[in-house]
Amino acid sequence: xxxxxxxxxxxxxxxxxxxxxxxxxxxxxxxxxxxxxxxxxxxxxxxxxxxxxxxxxxxxxxxxxxxxxxxxxxxxxxxxxxxxxxxxxxxxxxxxxxxxxxxxxxxxxxxxxxxxxxxxxxxxxxxxxxxxxx
Amino acid sequence: xxxxxxxxxxxxxxxxxxxxxxxxxxxxxxxxxxxxxxxxxxxxxxxxxxxxxxxxxxxxxxxxxxxxxxxxxxxxxxxxxxxxxxxxxxxxxxxxxxxxxxxxxxxxxxxxxxxxxxxxxxxxxxxxxxxxxxxxxxxxxxxxxxxxxxxxxxxxxxxxxxxxxxxxxxxxxxxxxxxxxxxxxxxxxx
Numbered sequence: 001x002x003x004x005x006x007x008x009x010x011x012x013x014x015x016x017x018x019x020x021x022x023x024x025x026x027x028x029x030x031x032x033x034x035x036x037x038x039x040x041x042x043x044x045x046x047x048x049x050x051x052x053x054x055x056x057x058x059x060x061x062x063x064x065x066x067x068x069x070x071x072x073x074x075x076x077x078x079x080x081x082x083x084x085x086x087x088x089x090x091x092x093x094x095x096x097x098x099x100x101x102x103x104x105x106x107x108x109x110x111x112x113x114x115x116x117x118x119x120x121x122x123x124x125x126x127x128x129x130x131x132x133x134x
Numbered sequence: 135x136x137x138x139x140x141x142x143x144x145x146x147x148x149x150x151x152x153x154x155x156x157x158x159x160x161x162x163x164x165x166x167x168x169x170x171x172x173x174x175x176x177x178x179x180x181x182x183x184x185x186x187x188x189x190x191x192x193x194x195x196x197x198x199x200x201x202x203x204x205x206x207x208x209x210x211x212x213x214x215x216x217x218x219x220x221x222x223x224x225x226x227x228x229x230x231x232x233x234x235x236x237x238x239x240x241x242x243x244x245x246x247x248x249x250x251x252x253x254x255x256x257x258x259x260x261x262x263x264x265x266x267x268x269x270x271x272x273x274x275x276x277x278x279x280x281x282x283x284x285x286x287x288x289x290x291x292x293x294x295x296x297x298x299x300x301x302x303x304x305x306x307x308x309x310x311x312x313x314x315x316x317x318x319x320x321x322x323x324x
Contacts (some may be wrong), residue, residue, distance in 0.1 A: 026236075051236050073293040074305060078237045079153050089237050091262050093291070111236055112222060115289040115305045 003034075026053045026109065031129055039130040044110060046075075047122040049109035054127055058100045063132050065097040072126035075114035076117050080107040099134060141264075144276035145198045145317055152315040154308035169314030174206065178323065180212035184248050185324045191250065195255045197264075201280070203324045204317035205250075205256070205287065206230040208309070213247055219249030231256035259287065266291045285310035 016090050031054050044052055058064055070076045078089040079096050082104025088096055100106070112123055152158075152167030155280075161176070163169040174181075181188075183202045192199030208211045209222075209232040216222045220229055220243065227233060228240035229252040242251030264283035270291065271279065282294040285301055288309040294300060301310045 049224070049236065073295070074290055075292070076290050077189065084239075086239065090259055090291075091266065093266075109237060113288070113290040113293070114227065114232075114234055115293075115303065115309070117226075118223075118305065 003079065013019075022118040026051045028053045028055055031056045033129075033131065037085065038132050039128065041126050041128045042063070043126050045122050045124045046111055049114075049117045051087040051109050051110070054110070054129065056106045056108065056129060058103060058106050058131060060100055060103045061134050062100040062134050063097065064100055064106060065130040065132075066095070067128040068094045068110065068122065068125055069128060070094075072112075072116075072123035074113045075123055075125055076111055076113055078109045080109065082106070140276060141196060142198050142321075144280045145201060145321065147275075148277040148281045148314045148318075150281075150311040150314040150318070151308070153312045154306045156309050157306040157312055166245045169190065170312050171319045174204065174316035174319040177207040177212040177241070178320075179213065181320065181324065184212075184253075184317075187248075187250050187253050188324050191254050191257050193259055195254070197260050198280075198317065198321075200317045200320035200324045201232070201284070201313070202253065202257055203320045204258070204313045205260070205284070207316050207320075208313050210247070216247050219243075220282070228252070229256070233259070242289045260284070263287055263291060267294055270294065277290060281310040281314055284313045 029052055031040060040055065046052060066079065068075060077092045079087040079092055081087050082102050084107065108127060110125065110127060148272050150167060153164040153169040158165045158169035161173055163172055188199040188203050192202050195222050210216050210230045215228045221231055226236055228235050228243060229247040231253065231274055233240045233256055241255040242249035245251060260283055263286040264279060267279050267282040267286060272298065278297045282300050285304050289304045293303045304310065
């Protein structure tokens with residue numbers, strides 16, 4: 001009976017984690033620009049259900065442009081404003097540009113569509129981030 | 135022509151080969167349209183319990199209600215394969231329509247996997263994909279745009295490149311065809 005009790009406890013312990021793992025497990029990459037440069041290109045790779053969050057601290061009155069460069073047909077990019085407010089999800093395509101109205105951390109999330117995530121194959125990409133004065 | 139009629143006609147005209155061998159095998163069936171219809175039939179009782187919500191949301195957003203019902207059948211057997219909190223796909227997706235929780239904030243998590251908020255969120259995503267496929271392929275007939283939007287729901291818009299290859303790269307390489315066949319089955323029911 002002890003093993004059964006332990007199994008039940010283990011199941012109850014891990015169940016809530018399974019519900020929230022999607023976003024909490026995102027790898028976070030702070031975006032830093034080289035001195036006197038407004039553009040940076042970051043290489044990346046995701047596999048399976050992994051997502052990478054590129055965190056861009058931005059002040060108001062700036063223009064943020066992000067571009068996803070990849071040969072993969074299954075990569076998805078999403079952009080979130082401060083407090084993870086959705087700016088574009090599913091509708092960004094491979095490029096998004098917008099004026100920063102609220103200062104804070106902007107997040108560009110990159111991952112594979114669920115169809116490809118299930119196949120657990122890696123996909124390489126480059127994320128080009130440009131932050132300029134308006 | 136009212137858009138509601140337009141997309142309902144597109145659904146009726148949409149070409150389909152039904153479920154692939156991979157998808158049909160999940161229910162021990164031979165591939166084809168009949169397999170999709172049989173799977174849709176198995177889910178019919180669960181679908182009909184929330185048919186009113188499919189109709190109301192679909193009509194409001196101009197997405198054919200049978201299409202939303204068919205996505206629920208394909209994604210989660212209209213809820214029967216979800217865990218106790220309404221998640222599936224190893225905890226990565228919520229609800230009968232399996233909103234990808236890695237990218238979206240799923241709506242209605244506290245109300246259950248078949249709640250109106252969830253169905254409305256998914257229908258909006260389908261609508262977004264339809265608009266994107268239209269913009270990407272302005273020369274496509276409506277039936278291909280509609281089928282492409284369904285395939286994009288599974289594999290993304292970037293993967294929608296040719297009419298003949300709409301389902302290439304989707305789960306089971308049949309997502310659009312299977313959902314369209316299930317939706318055509320639901321057309322006189324939902």
